[in-house]
Amino acid sequence: MLFTVLTGLITSSLLVPFGKIIKTKWSILLPFIPVILFLFYLWHVPVIANGTNVIQHLAWVPSLGVNFDFRLDGLSLLFALLITGIGTAIFFYGRSYLKGHVYFDRFFAYLLLFMSAMLGVVLANNILTLFVFWELTSISSFFLIGFNNDSKESRNSALTALSITGLGGFFLLAGLVLAGNIADTFIISELFAQHDKIANHPLYPLIVGLVFIGAFTKSAQFPFHFWLPGAMKAPTPVSAYLHSATMVKAGIYLLARLTPALGSTELWNTTLMIVGGFTMVYAAIHSLFRTDLKGVLAYSTISALGILTFLLGIGSDQAIIAASVFILVHALYKATLFMVTGIIDHEAHTRDLTKLSGLRKVLMPVFIAALLAALSSAGLPSTFGFIGKDLIYEATLHYHHNWAIWLTALAVITNIGLVAAGFMAGIKPFTGKLPSEFEQVHLPYKSMWIPPLILALLSLAFGIFPGIVGDYFNHQTANAIAGQETSMHLKIWHGFNTVLILSLATLAAGTVVYLLNKPSRAKLAAIEQFNKISPQHIISNIANGITRFSSVYTNAIHDGYLRSYHLKIILFAELLLAYKLWLGGPIQIDFENLTPLSWYEVGIVAMLIGALYIIVTTRSRLTSVVSTSVIGYCICLLFVFYSAPDLAMTQFTIDTLTTVLFVLVLYKLPPFINFVRQGILIRDAIVALGFGVIISLIALRVLYEPNTTAISDFYGENAYLLAKGKNVVNVILVDFRGMDTMFETVVLSIAALGVYSLIKLRLKSSEKE
Incomplete structure (x- = not known):
């Protein structure tokens, strides 16, 4: 497994020196990297389906508990197959989409880096290893989102995404480390057995809060959702890969992975239900007002992520089964719709829904892929989306509290919005009359429209044969999330029941909303009037306030003068040391036990004081440097007198070298020093004397501290x-x-x-x- 993670990292680094070669016909080799990795993980499907987990352990920094621990179970296998399988489609698609781009090689270097980082996240079985790859996904996605670096909007979107997800990563690390310290292990699979110990600890609420911030920022949950629509400035292959199937699901993966260790508590479940429930409804409604195809898909993605968080919050076996299925359902249809959007933009040069229509006449294979994806998104019977929607309703209807009806109502409202949004993205651009300006539109390269068509056909095949995909993929995924056997078996028909009625009603209502809803700039402008109270506006104002404070602080503290920095550092050290000395109480000095002064020590100190006087009074730079060296040599002699020849030689060497360097540097400067104002000289003298007095007091206190040699003995013995x-x-x-x-x-x-x-x-x- 480590090899699969390193493959992308190594190849990504090789694209830097050999990028020019990749821009030629050799670029055909790039898509076969995810192909090989996909086949490798596909080969493990029968093993994992039988309930066997694959473990790999490689020592890295064992003294700190940081090792390459990898674990392949049902959950990590599903994500690994999504990362490499959809990655294969994106690599073929992107090779044609960006053909001839000046940064073609750079794009695939970033993409390979991201693929490896995501594989590392889902395979890691060590808290600290997971965090390293977690942060690597944020860094690589920053480069991908800001790929069009000549665009200010792209750069701002990349910075926003990095700021939000990076900040979340900081909190996540704190939460994971706290959990690992409480459980006395950094191995994730070992945390599961310590669930009660962690859940009963006083710091459990803090741990959960920190983990939630990390997961919510990465998976675009309210109020951190706004970075995802902004990230649509990235090239479409990036959106199709990162923002539908992989990166945005990293937070979902984290919540699912840690459910056996941190879940099954009221705090965990209730928080996830509230945040996920609000996010899914909020984003589903917002998607109906967008006029940009990517905007529709962005908000419907946020809504789908909210559904997954909502299901993990419900926490029942039925909800976990629904989540395990919906992860795959959403990845298939959303990646397809993103790639279809990219084709439309590539050929028609617009993503504006108010302008697009009739494209089925010139892009028929693309229309078929989009139609199948839209129908799966809507949950039409015989599609995989139908299975996913039924499972969602089963989970809400069978919730053990009185909230079941309300949870089901939220799910229905959300799915109605997603049905309409899916039709807006997958059907609206292709129906109606073909405008004259699109008559010259033609099919792109086959490598662009075949990958989305394959994914769309998979949505149909999995819907017709759900038992196969359920038994081989989703069953062990649900078991890994639940931490126990879930007795899962998917069927295409569960009989005529309440769930089926809700599914059909949702499909009908969503279709009506789609037919009645006419996206327009006027509607979009109306809803954007509320931006002043949006999380993005509030967080932006906070960020601007921090920027203003940083500017004031920087101008006041960091003025660019080395002498100013020295003064502030010394003053801070003096205050800190003086406070510590004050806490320690008065210093008791036993003058009788002090070693009497010898005449040569007095002489050396007299020479040192004389040299110091010359330094502060002379106007000659050279005299000042020579006097400084005299002080250093006097200290060397004191070291010799007190039987420290190694320190004396070190001091002698450094002092000599420093003096030579000073002379060489000062050779180009005026020979005389222009003294600053008298007040500044007095200030510096007071600070210097204060520092010397404090150090002297510390030395006196050290003389009367117990002489413990435990540390030095340890080093000497070991x-x-x-x-x-x-x-x-x-x-x-x-x-x-x-x-x-x-x-x-x-x-x-x-x-x-x-x-x-x-x-x-x-x-x-x-x-x-």
């Missing part, structure tokens, strides 16, 4: 045993502080890259101005 090194200092730096040293190296490398980039930067004359 340096060779654990790290096979005889030099304790080197072992501490390389092994015991390996992570710290690694990050220091990363920081230096990034700084070096930045300096190198600035050196190599060649601006145009217009950019310089």
Whole structure:
């Protein structure tokens, strides 16, 4: 499984140096990467269908509990097949859609990176590993959403999506780490057995709240939903892949995966029902007012995600079965409709529903795919959407509380809106009279219209033979979510009952709404009048307030002068250390136990004070530098007197090198120093004296602290045993502080890259101005 995750990552990195080759005929090789991965996971279907889970463990940073732990069960297999299967369709589709694009290679590098990140999320069986891939999905989607980087709207949409999902990731990490610490394990499958321990812990509400923020931001639940319609600025292959079948379902996957560990409580279930229920109704209604095809699909996607959250909140076996089926139902028809929208936009150069009609006459295969997807979205009998809708109604009708009728009513209202929205996206552009400006529209490359047609036909095939797909795919998915056997078996006919009546009534009502609803800019403008109280407007105002505060803070604190930074850092350190000393009480000094001063120590200190006096009074830069070096050498002598030759040699080397560098740098500066105002000199002197006094007090206090050697003893005893090194200092730096040293190296490398980039930067004359 690790190999499948690394395949996309490695290929993505190779597209950077070899991108020009990929732009040629060799681009045909790109779609076969998800094909191979899809076949690999398809091969595991019989194993998983029998209830066997595949586990892989590879040690990474075992001391921190971070390992490559992967687990393939019914839930992760379904998502892996969606990621690679729909990914295959998108890769073939995108290869033609972006043919000739100047950033063709870059697009597929981002897409491969995203595919690997999503596979890592759904396969990870370690909390920290999951989070790493979770954040990688946000980063890669940022590049995909902002792919058209010459467009300000695309850049803003990418930043909004990254800000919302990135912030959610921060809260998610906190929640996951808290849960792992309480359960004393970071292995996700081991958390399931610790459900009672976590649920009864005082921090359980905080954990659930943090996890919910992470999941809701990623899966566009109210009030974090607004980033998803904005993300429609991305190329259509991105929308079809990320925003219908994969990325936006990452939050749903997380909630489903953690249900056995955190679910089955009133807090968990009620919150999910409320948030999911409101989101699905709110977005379904909003989709009816959109005039842009992508806008319709964006809001209907948010509504579908709300349905999945709502079902997970209900939490019964029937609701979990419905969720496991609807994940696949929605992915098939929504990916199809997105790709159809891309074809329309590619050929007709518009997505405006007020202008589109009659395209069936010139795009018949595309119309067939769109029609099948729209009918599956509506839940027409014999389509897979019909099975999904029936299961939703069964889950709400059999809810054990008195709310069953109200939950069912919400589901009916939502599905009516989704029926109309599906017809708006899949039927409206193809029916009616063909306008003259679209008479020249023709079918695109076969690789563009065959993938959506295949997905649409799968919706029909799965609807006719639901037992097969249920037994091999959805059954174990439901079991993985529930954490127990769900006794699931899908059938195309359950008899004439209340559920069937509701399904037919929903289909009829949705059709009526579609026929009566005429999207127009006037209706859209009317609903946009409420934007002032929308979550997007409120959060944007908060963000603008933070930006203004940051500007004031930056201008006040970060003024660009190194001396100012030094002053503020030293003042902060003084206040912190003085506060700590004050908490420790008065310092008791036993002068009788202090070592008496020798004449050479007094002489060295006198030389040091003399050099210091010269530094603060001289006007010569060179004299100041030489006097500074005298102070350093005096400290070297003190180290020697107190039997620390290694420190003395280090001080001597650094001081000599620093002096040489100072002289080389100051060679180009004026030889004399222009002193600043007298008040500033007095201020700096007070700060410097205060720092020296505090350090002296700390040294005196340390003299009377108990001398514990536990840490040094540990390093001395284990340096060779654990790290096979005889030099304790080197072992501490390389092994015991390996992570710290690694990050220091990363920081230096990034700084070096930045300096190198600035050196190599060649601006145009217009950019310089």
